[in-house]
Amino acid sequence: MELNEDQIMVREMAAAFAKERVAQEAPKWEKAGRVDADFLREMGALGLLGMTVPEEYGGADTGYVAFALAIVEIAAGDGGLSTLMSVQNSLTNGLILHAGTAEQKKAYLPKTASGTCIGAFCLTEPQVGSDAAALKTRAEKTDSGDYVLSGTKQFVTSGEIAEVAIIFAVTDEAEGKHGITAFLVPADTPGYKVARAEEKLGQKSSDTAQLVFEDMKVPAECVLGEVGEGYRLALSNLEAGRIGIAAQSVGMARAALDFAIQYAKERESFGQPIIQHQAVSFRLADMAAKLKSAELMTLEAARQKDASIPCLEQACMAKLLASEVAEEVCSAAIQTLGGYGYLSEYPVEKIYRDVRVCQIYEGTSDIQRMIIARGL
Numbered sequence: 001m002e003l004n005e006d007q008i009m010v011r012e013m014a015a016a017f018a019k020e021r022v023a024q025e026a027p028k029w030e031k032a033g034r035v036d037a038d039f040l041r042e043m044g045a046l047g048l049l050g051m052t053v054p055e056e057y058g059g060a061d062t063g064y065v066a067f068a069l070a071i072v073e074i075a076a077g078d079g080g081l082s083t084l085m086s087v088q089n090s091l092t093n094g095l096i097l098h099a100g101t102a103e104q105k106k107a108y109l110p111k112t113a114s115g116t117c118i119g120a121f122c123l124t125e126p127q128v129g130s131d132a133a134a135l136k137t138r139a140e141k142t143d144s145g146d147y148v149l150s151g152t153k154q155f156v157t158s159g160e161i162a163e164v165a166i167i168f169a170v171t172d173e174a175e176g177k178h179g180i181t182a183f184l185v186p187a188d189t190p191g192y193k194v195a196r197a198e199e200k201l202g203q204k205s206s207d208t209a210q211l212v213f214e215d216m217k218v219p220a221e222c223v224l225g226e227v228g229e230g231y232r233l234a235l236s237n238l239e240a241g242r243i244g245i246a247a248q249s250v251g252m253a254r255a256a257l258d259f260a261i262q263y264a265k266e267r268e269s270f271g272q273p274i275i276q277h278q279a280v281s282f283r284l285a286d287m288a289a290k291l292k293s294a295e296l297m298t299l300e301a302a303r304q305k306d307a308s309i310p311c312l313e314q315a316c317m318a319k320l321l322a323s324e325v326a327e328e329v330c331s332a333a334i335q336t337l338g339g340y341g342y343l344s345e346y347p348v349e350k351i352y353r354d355v356r357v358c359q360i361y362e363g364t365s366d367i368q369r370m371i372i373a374r375g376l
Contacts (some may be wrong), residue, residue, distance in 0.1 A: 010066040012167045014073035022077030029205030038076040040115040049088045050113025058108035067324040069249040074282040075251025079354030080205030086244030087157045092119030094237045099225035120162035122153040133177035139169035159209025163187050168230045180230035191216030202353030239315045241362045246298040246318035249326035249358045256333035256351045287329045313375045320368035323358035
């Protein structure tokens with residue numbers, strides 16, 4: 001698809017930032033298990049954490065195509081950072097912008113867009129994943145009109161560093177999915193606890209935590225949207241989130257492909273670079289073709305989102321294709337490097353670990369297929 005000047009500028013800016021700053025800092029984050037707060041503010045200053053936030057709230061307001069392009073570039077530098085970036089833009093900012101009161105928008109969006117406040121999206125629970133309507137976290141309304149929240153949330157991106165959390169809890173058990181409400185809760189609220197940080201296969205720079213809420217008193221003004229509207233809110237914004245995950249899949253796979261091509265041009269066997277061997281060159285050609293198709297599908301979903309065209313199925317198709325192609329491309333990159341591809345000394349090993357989760361979070365591949373099939 002043809003890009004406008006602003007979109008091209010965003011892509012070039014993000015690419016330069018990923019090359020000059022992200023690649024330099026990523027090894028440190030991999031060991032620390034989180035991204036430095038100062039670095040997140042640096043990202044915020046560039047507009048990378050408020051890409052879909054209007055300028056009146058301090059955002060860059062670049063739209064979803066630019067958002068996808070930027071995530072591709074950041075993901076090529078570090079997969080974990082691109083996850084934080086995707087969640088901050090699509091879920092934290094997106095939900096506050098879509099459902100927040102004027103006071104909530106004014107209080108949080110300038111901080112989340114600038115990177116001075118990182119948000120967490122708390123939907124999944126230890127025994128509740130794809131079946132989001134089966135939440136166990138409860139919010140009991142008190143005589144004063146406030147709420148008391150109790151429950152546990154699992155696999156929370158940025159759970160350790162978040163300063164505010166969007167928490168989905170059951171306010172009326174009899175209403176099923178229509179009895180779920182979203183709450184916008186500061187992380188320093190008494191009863192809010194980070195139970196543990198999770199050790200993961202990949203994306204180690206993106207902290208993932210379990211959060212526990214123990215009789216946490218939450219004022220009524222913390223309700224995000226309307227009471228009973230939480231389930232709809234959660235699903236409505238996963239559209240944007242899936243575009244973000246598709247984009248990061250493309251970015252990580254592109255980094256793996258680029259390295260595999262470079263290696264194949266330099267590595268020699270039987271007296272010539274291995275890229276001259278048809279078995280290798282055809283593998284690289286397949287990788288490039290599949291990756292391009294995933295990229296175009298992702299950008300089309302983002303274009304539809306910018307045009308306010310309902311794009312749930314398109315976003316699901318993009319996430320499904322991009323995440324599965326990305327794993328295939330990264331596996332093929334390792335195969336191209338042979339034994340060296342299996343060593344931590346070479347980047348494709350890390351990329352392969354980082355990309356695997358893209359078929360799981362923000363809706364598994366099976367969930368994407370289910371949604372797509374319903375629309376056929």
